[in-house]
Amino acid sequence: MLDSSSQALRVLLVADPGLPSRRVTSIRDDFESLLQRAYSVQTTLRTRTNALRLTPDQELDLDAVTELREDYDDTDILLVLTEIPRHTQGDPLVAEIHADSNLAIVSCPTLGAWATKKRLLKVLMSSINRLVPWDPANDSHKYLLNWSHWSTRDDQDHQTLHAHTFTGGPRMLLGMTIANDPWRTVPKLSGALAAASATGAFGIFYSSIWQMSTFLSTARLVSIGLAAIIVMVGWLIISHKLWDKPVTEGLATVIMYYNLSTVLTLLITVVALYATLVALILLGGVVVIDPEFMTQQIQSEASFANYLDIAWLSAAMGVVAGGIGASFDSDFDVRSLTHGQRMRQRVYAEQQDEDDRIDDT
Structure with a gap:
């Protein structure tokens, strides 16, 4: 002392x-x-x-x-x-x-x-x-x-x-989200990125996607992108059972923070995935699509904004059609993703130690 x-x-x-x-x-x-x-x-x-x-x-x-x-x-x-x-x-x-x-x-x-x-x-x-x-x-x-x-x-x-x-409360929520390392989670969705890229790439080769992206307003394009992001976040939570339920009433507040941080973590991750997909499709579109040919198809002078609109709409299509059904690359990635998952492992480790002690007696 x-x-x-x-x-x-x-x-x-x-x-x-x-x-x-x-x-x-x-x-x-x-x-x-x-x-x-x-x-x-x-x-x-x-x-x-x-x-x-x-x-x-x-x-x-x-x-x-x-x-x-x-x-x-x-x-x-x-x-x-x-x-x-x-x-x-x-x-x-x-x-x-x-x-x-x-x-x-x-x-x-x-x-x-x-x-x-x-x-x-x-x-x-x-x-x-x-x-x-x-x-x-x-x-x-x-x-x-x-x-x-x-x-x-x-x-x-x-x-x-x-x-x-x-x-x-808000400070703790943000602290929990950063502790989940959302930026390090993006590479763990490489399978989903590959599936979404394959589907989104169709937007480069189909003129109907060009015409639709030109016709849609900016507000509607943004809404489509947001809807695709929300759908994929919801799919990841449901498919991997990442939504926690309090086992006792006293834990309700903490579990609420678990769930909010999970949603925010996945939201950051999927937004980063979507941005990566937009960049890849935009690059592919600039390389593949000739501006004069695009002008003929959309019946207006092609500009960089048109390429961006195509990439944005194609990425949304890729996330919904290709990303849904894809998942994290390994079970370990899921187990270490959120606070709720990691906290359960801590309890399991304690219970396993107790089981081992019983087996030894």
């Missing part, structure tokens, strides 16, 4: 794989230097990547968290940065302190989609400051929180830091 006479501070920072681990890597050196300056004692910061487990009722398994100390006997403070979205007392939970075990847990999604290093350092430093017996140096007060306050309920050893009532 730390006391004011201690001459050293040993911190273990454990992060979930993925975005939390990448953020820890980006701040590690700055965080260690800041700890050294703040408390003027010999500081050791060790980092570790480890997937945290959930209990069957979707709560963070604190027993499994504290077990992480076993490989580091001399650890004074255990910090945990998790991708698990946490919501208590009606607001997103940014962090919580368990002073009796020198443990601080920070939820990465509640920091937002574009959490700066400074914001993450502030939360980590504020958490550390609730656990150490020393006051921070004057020049370190700038790293303490000024946009939210810690609260203590019945147990003085348990303190919580909640996000703002109005901005916390």
Whole structure:
């Protein structure tokens, strides 16, 4: 247990794989230097990547968290940065302190989609400051929180830091979406892209598509594209069973965030897929379709806008006719796609461990 006479501070920072681990890597050196300056004692910061487990009722398994100390006997403070979205007392939970075990847990999604290093350092430093017996140096007060306050309920050893009532929800939703890595999801739909490209390519060779795209208004073309995107998002959710249902009433709010982040993640992914398809068809159209021949077919002077209209309508046709029925390239891609999928794996891992222990007895 730390006391004011201690001459050293040993911190273990454990992060979930993925975005939390990448953020820890980006701040590690700055965080260690800041700890050294703040408390003027010999500081050791060790980092570790480890997937945290959930209990069957979707709560963070604190027993499994504290077990992480076993490989580091001399650890004074255990910090945990998790991708698990946490919501208590009606607001997103940014962090919580368990002073009796020198443990601080920070939820990465509640920091937002574009959490700066400074914001993450502030939360980590504020958490550390609730656990150490020393006051921070004057020049370190700038790293303490000024946009939210810690609260203590019945147990003085348990303190919580909640996000703002109005901005916390949207910030957590965006944080969950970015944690799903939507940009990295696009290559996992290469099969769908190939099928959609093959179907959309017909638009390059059929003059009836040229005439229709010329006749339709911009508003109607945009509406067709949006409808194609929505249909494909809906298909991916239904075909891969990505819509979660709360097992208990207490989980309804968190599951709502799971589902909203899934929709937003897939929306970003499919929009990127659609844009890629438009670019490919546009390039093919410019190469294949002679402007004079197009002018004869559409009975007006061909322009770049006509090529773009053809690509847009053909891409919509490709997404609906070719992309529907296609899926992710592997089951692993689906299992790691959304928060709901990854959270279920954490529970399954815990249940599997229990089954293994029963088999061994």
